[in-house]
Amino acid sequence: MRLPERLRDLGWELPRNFLGLDEATSDFETARALILPVPYEATVSYGAGTRNGPAAILAASRYIELYDQELDAESYRAGVATLPELHLTGAGPEAAVRELRQAYEALLDSGPGKFVVLLGGEHSVSSAPVLAWADRLAAREKRLSVLQLDAHTDLRPEYEGSSYSHAAVMHRVHEAVDLVAVGIRSLTREEMELARGSEHIHLFLADDIHEGDAWIDRVLERLGPDVYLTFDVDAFDPSIVPATGTPEPGGLQWYPVLKLLRRVFRERTVHAADVVELAPIPGFHAPDFLVAKLVYKLIGYRFENG
Ligand SMILES: [Mn+2]
Numbered sequence: 440m441r442l443p444e445r446l447r448d449l450g451w452e453l454p455r456n457f458l459g460l461d462e463a464t465s466d467f468e469t470a471r472a473l474i475l476p477v478p479y480e481a482t483v484s485y486g487a488g489t490r491n492g493p494a495a496i497l498a499a500s501r502y503i504e505l506y507d508q509e510l511d512a513e514s515y516r517a518g519v520a521t522l523p524e525l526h527l528t529g530a531g532p533e534a535a536v537r538e539l540r541q542a543y544e545a546l547l548d549s550g551p552g553k554f555v556v557l558l559g560g561e562h563s564v565s566s567a568p569v570l571a572w573a574d575r576l577a578a579r580e581k582r583l584s585v586l587q588l589d590a591h592t593d594l595r596p597e598y599e600g601s602s603y604s605h606a607a608v609m610h611r612v613h614e615a616v617d618l619v620a621v622g623i624r625s626l627t628r629e630e631m632e633l634a635r636g637s638e639h640i641h642l643f644l645a646d647d648i649h650e651g652d653a654w655i656d657r658v659l660e661r662l663g664p665d666v667y668l669t670f671d672v673d674a675f676d677p678s679i680v681p682a683t684g685t686p687e688p689g690g691l692q693w694y695p696v697l698k699l700l701r702r703v704f705r706e707r708t709v710h711a712a713d714v715v716e717l718a719p720i721p722g723f724h725a726p727d728f729l730v731a732k733l734v735y736k737l738i739g740y741r742f743e744n745g
Contacts, residue, residue, distance in 0.1 A: 456521035459501035470518030488718030495719035514739035532603035559715030588674035622674035682726035704740035
């Protein structure tokens with residue numbers, strides 16, 4: 440809202456968008472990054488609450504320091520526009536994903552070249568943006584690599600009767616992309632065998648990446664030039680992000696994740712990203728803040744070199 444001149448200098452709260460930015464830096468037309476909140480939750484299997492994830496990330500983001508000492512930059516200057524929450528149909532996940540795909544395509548067409556970060560919501564929403572990007576790249580005879588950070592492979596053909604479940608989201612897309620999944624520590628034997636038998640699926644188990652940084656090089660080796668990042672916050676260790684439906688012990692820590700991401704953004708083209716599965720714990724803000732800061736890091740890394 441544009442306030443009348445004489446009202447502008449009163450003691451208003453920060454705007455309720457990502458980072459609490461003013462109109463000039465959060466304008467859709469000029470912003471290079473778009474935040475798309477999709478509070479969708481229908482197929483969660485254990486702890487619920489991912490529908491509250493986007494609002495909690497936005498609320499926490501308003502308290503992030505805008506200067507990033509790692510990058511020595513005010514990353515928000517690239518412009519970050521926050522879209523309203525996108526509400527999807529309650530008529531089941533298949534219809535919801537179809538609706539999201541249409542909305543996402545419209546968004547890409549309206550803001551070509553912008554870096555879209557989708558905030559979930561449950562992980563099932565990711566198939567829409569992944570397939571949108573896979574198709575766009577296929578039209579240019581390129582193949583999309585998906586970098587998945589997650590405790591779970593989500594490679595089941597279906598779960599609880601639905602191929603649109605959060606637990607099946609990567610199975611839905613795995614034939615269209617090269618999948619590189621990092622932080623995995625919970626999967627079925629069938630998922631393991633599917634991955635072992637496919638040259639298009641590479642798993643980096645959490646068990647194998649706790650020592651040293653050599654795994655980061657190996658992840659980079661597996662990623663093609665064009666990347667979509669899907670970040671399930673349960674990739675993090677529950678000691679730092681307990682606020683998720685299925686917290687698995689033995690997860691990733693903050694700095695190794697940043698180290699990986701910065702290199703991926705520097706050495707590949709990351710077209711878009713999603714951050715999903717935050718299920719906020721009322722009164723406990725640290726995980727919300729961590730995830731908000733992760734989103735700001737993604738934007739910072741994306742525009743680090745202009
Ligand atoms: Mn997961």
